Amino acid sequence: MKNSIITTVLVLTGLTAMAQQVPFSSQYYTNFFVTNPAFTGTKENTNAFITHRSQWTGVTGGPQTTYLTIDGPIQAKNIGLGLKVYSDVTDITSRMGAFANYSYKLKINDDNNLFFGLGLGVLNNRIDFSKAVVRDGDDPLMYSTAQAKTVFSADFGLGYTWKKLEVGFAMPQFIGNKVKYTDNQGTTSYNLARHYQGSVKYVFDVVKDKGMTAYPLIMVRGSEGSTVQYDINAVFDWQKLGWIGVTYHSNYAVAASIGLRYKSISAGFAYDFNIGKVKNYMGTSSELLLSYTFGSKKAEEPEVKADDGKDAVVDAAIAKLKADSDSSKAEMERLKAELLKLKSGASSSGSSEKTESLTEQLMRVASSNDFVDDNGMSLGAGFYVVIGTFSNKGNATKFKDANLIKGYNGTQVIQNHKSKVYYVFVKQFQKQEEAEAEQQKYKAEYPDVWIQKLE
Numbered sequence: 001m002k003n004s005i006i007t008t009v010l011v012l013t014g015l016t017a018m019a020q021q022v023p024f025s026s027q028y029y030t031n032f033f034v035t036n037p038a039f040t041g042t043k044e045n046t047n048a049f050i051t052h053r054s055q056w057t058g059v060t061g062g063p064q065t066t067y068l069t070i071d072g073p074i075q076a077k078n079i080g081l082g083l084k085v086y087s088d089v090t091d092i093t094s095r096m097g098a099f100a101n102y103s104y105k106l107k108i109n110d111d112n113n114l115f116f117g118l119g120l121g122v123l124n125n126r127i128d129f130s131k132a133v134v135r136d137g138d139d140p141l142m143y144s145t146a147q148a149k150t151v152f153s154a155d156f157g158l159g160y161t162w163k164k165l166e167v168g169f170a171m172p173q174f175i176g177n178k179v180k181y182t183d184n185q186g187t188t189s190y191n192l193a194r195h196y197q198g199s200v201k202y203v204f205d206v207v208k209d210k211g212m213t214a215y216p217l218i219m220v221r222g223s224e225g226s227t228v229q230y231d232i233n234a235v236f237d238w239q240k241l242g243w244i245g246v247t248y249h250s251n252y253a254v255a256a257s258i259g260l261r262y263k264s265i266s267a268g269f270a271y272d273f274n275i276g277k278v279k280n281y282m283g284t285s286s287e288l289l290l291s292y293t294f295g296s297k298k299a300e301e302p303e304v305k306a307d308d309g310k311d312a313v314v315d316a317a318i319a320k321l322k323a324d325s326d327s328s329k330a331e332m333e334r335l336k337a338e339l340l341k342l343k344s345g346a347s348s349s350g351s352s353e354k355t356e357s358l359t360e361q362l363m364r365v366a367s368s369n370d371f372v373d374d375n376g377m378s379l380g381a382g383f384y385v386v387i388g389t390f391s392n393k394g395n396a397t398k399f400k401d402a403n404l405i406k407g408y409n410g411t412q413v414i415q416n417h418k419s420k421v422y423y424v425f426v427k428q429f430q431k432q433e434e435a436e437a438e439q440q441k442y443k444a445e446y447p448d449v450w451i452q453k454l455e
Contacts, residue, residue, distance in 0.1 A: 021095075022172050022195050022221075023065045023088045025053060026247055026255035026270040026287050029217050029233055033071050033082055033101060035197060036170040037117030038157035040103040041080020044393075046072030046294040051287065055272075058283020061091030061131070071101065072294070075376035076369075076417050078105040084119065092131045096124045099155065107377040115159035117170075123192070124150045125179045149179050153192060164203040171196055195223040209401065211239030242266070251276060253285065266291040363432075366416070368454040371423075374413045383435035384414070384425040384452040387442060396422035423452060 025034070031049045033040040048070040056062030064087075071082030082101035088094065099121030106114040128146040157170040172195045180189040199219045206212040217233040229252075235245040242260040249255065253275055259268035268289035274282050363383075371379045387403070390396040396413045403411040403426070410427045426442065429435040435451050442449045 021193055021223075023053075023067070023086060024055065024063070025051065025065075025067075026249070026272060026285075027051065027245070027257050027259075027268050027289050028219075029201075029235055029245065030243070030259065030266075030268060030289065031067075031069060031291070032168075033080075033103075033117075034067060034069060034084060035219070036157040036159060036168045036199065037082075037101045037119040037155050038103050038115040038159035038168060038170070039080075040082040040101040040117055040119075041071045041073040042103070042105070042115065042159075043071075043073070046070065047291055048294070049289065049291045051289045053285070053287040055285040056282045057285070058281055062283070063088065063090045065089075073376055075372050076378070078107070078377060079103065080105070080117075084121075092128050094126045094128070096126075097153070098122055099153075101155075103157075103159075105376070107375065110373075111163050113161045113375065113377075115157075115161075117155075117157035117159070119155035119157075121153060122150055123153045124148060151177055151179055151192070153177070166199075166201040166203075168199040169197070170199075193223045193225070195221065197221050206236070209398070213237050213239075243268070245270075257287075259289070264293045266293070363451040363453055365453045365455065370416050370418050371414050371454060372417055373415075379414060379454055381430075381454050383429045383432055384423070384454065385427050385429075385435055385438050385442070385449065386423050386425045386452050387411075387446045387449050388424040390422045390424070391420065393422050396424055399424050425452070 028035050031047070031051070033042070049067065050069075051065075051067040053063070053065040055065070066088075067084070067086045069082065069084045071080060073080050080101075080103035082103075084099045084101060085097070087096050099119040101117060101119040103115055103117040106116070108114060126146060126148040152175070153173055154175050155170065155172045156174050157168065159169075160167045173192045174194050176192060176194040178189050178191050197219065199217065201215055201217040203213050203215040206214050214234075214236045217231075217235065219231040219233070220228065221230070222228045230250045232248045233245060234247075235243055237243040240261065242258065244259075245255075245257040247255040247257070247270075249272070253272040255270050255272045257268060257270035259266055266289075268287075268291075270287040270289075272285035274285070368379050368381050373379060388396070388399050390399065393413070393415075400411045400413050403424070408426050412425060414423050414425065415421070416423070427435075427438050429438065432451075432453075439449055439451060
């Protein structure tokens with residue numbers, strides 16, 4: 001009798017996302033590290049999520065899944081850290097898991113990055129026979145106490161990004177260990193199946209300066225003894241306001257989701273429209289998501305309106321952003337005074353030593369370990385021709401984009417992660433003479449252009 005009940009339960013739960021050993025979701029694209037540890041902490045800020053999914057309300061004991069996650073980057077070390085805790089209840093079985101995630105980003109070049117991820121944790125698996133609905137209520141098994149077992153588990157993941165292409169592979173429960181329940185009726189066990197997941201995503205800019213993007217995302221899942229399952233997602237994301245998504249879950253449902261953002265808070269809702277022969281018996285499935293982003297507050301910026309086409313918009317944006325520049329006016333006045341002395345033939349110290357070049361007086365020196373690029377990767381040594389500095393990343397990014405439109409294709413943003421100041425530079429050189437020559441090209445447009453030397 002006992003083995004029959006357990007077999008029935010496993011067959012039932014097997015209909016939902018590969019035996020429900022890996023919890024199911026319709027909005028995983030908003031919090032992707034829950035499916036692949038390689039993408040832990042790959043966003044700019046620290047994010048906390050809570051998600052609850054209620055599935056198959058028309059079936060007694062339908063799956064109820066709740067997630068609580070938090071993850072964030074350590075940009076200076078190319079590391080992401082995260083914590084994932086979840087509860088997954090299906091009829092008389094339940095699982096609670098707690099995992100600590102770690103990821104490392106290996107930068108191949110400016111456009112290509114590899115990510116490695118590992119999640120380590122424990123799973124508490126429980127069977128409560130008192131909740132079973134059976135014909136024979138006097139069966140001795142019904143008087144058994146609930147059976148619970150805690151086991152170690154681990155997830156592994158890989159990720160690769162090339163510009164706006166993102167590819168991932170994950171192996172949840174890759175150890176594949178066994179859960180055993182023992183009581184006076186004997187011993188019953190089942191394996192934590194090793195799962196395989198692959199994903200491909202490509203992001204398209206819809207309106208770049210408004211932060212509007214759209215992307216398709218394909219997810220394929222499989223495990224030994226189960227059929228291959230796949231999702232096809234289409235998502236429109238407006239960074240300032242929210243998102244709209246549609247997902248096709250193969251042989252199960254079509255899900256529609258909508259999310260709203262307000263400052264640091266986001267809320268999302270998904271509803272599954274069941275398909276297939278049993279859709280009339282399954283009831284509804286829905287999912288609620290709440291999230292909070294730490295350190296994401298941005299200064300309100302006035303909207304720039306175009307009067308005379310694209311050039312007018314760019315010029316207005318540059319003028320506004322230059323007004324927000326954090327470059328020290330006092331420092332520039334001191335440097336100008338030094339230049340006047342040099343032009344008159346005197347050294348800044350008043351001695352007869354060899355006079356330094358003019359650009360050496362406009363060059364600052366720092367350690368390359370103090371700086372990271374826009375992807376959080378460490379910078380190499382060299383001479384960087386800087387045209388602006390900002391305390392707000394949004395302003396720095398808009399200034400960079402304005403210069404890219406002007407044709408300055410090498411423009412990039414870097415950050416001093418100690419001072420939290422963002423630098424916009426146009427080119428980087430290994431030789432000082434080359435940097436000085438490049439600096440002269442920008443002096444007419446940016447009189448305060450200077451060189452940052454990283455050692």
